[in-house]
Amino acid sequence: MRQIDGKYKTSGDVTKLDGTPIPEDEPLMLFRGQDKLLPELLEKYNELCKNAGSPQDQLDKVAQQIEKIKQWQAANPNRLKTPD
Numbered sequence: 001m002r003q004i005d006g007k008y009k010t011s012g013d014v015t016k017l018d019g020t021p022i023p024e025d026e027p028l029m030l031f032r033g034q035d036k037l038l039p040e041l042l043e044k045y046n047e048l049c050k051n052a053g054s055p056q057d058q059l060d061k062v063a064q065q066i067e068k069i070k071q072w073q074a075a076n077p078n079r080l081k082t083p084d
Helices: 038-052 056-075
Strands: none
Touching: 038 056
16 A cells, blocks of 8 residues: 555555556655645646646646646535645
């Protein structure tokens, strides 16, 4: 079992989509769609990525997740919460 952060754990391997494993000693953090602050956080992250010269593919993937999260939050307002 691998602890992701102070709140979450996984019982499976953590890999990139291409199967590349994320080393056990590399810290991870999980954010959930229910977090009211997540879209704003990811928009800022995407801005930082752009300013750092990240490839367009990375910027597009983050933007797609932002949109998915916004749509989910709009459809599920009763499930949103402030981080605790």
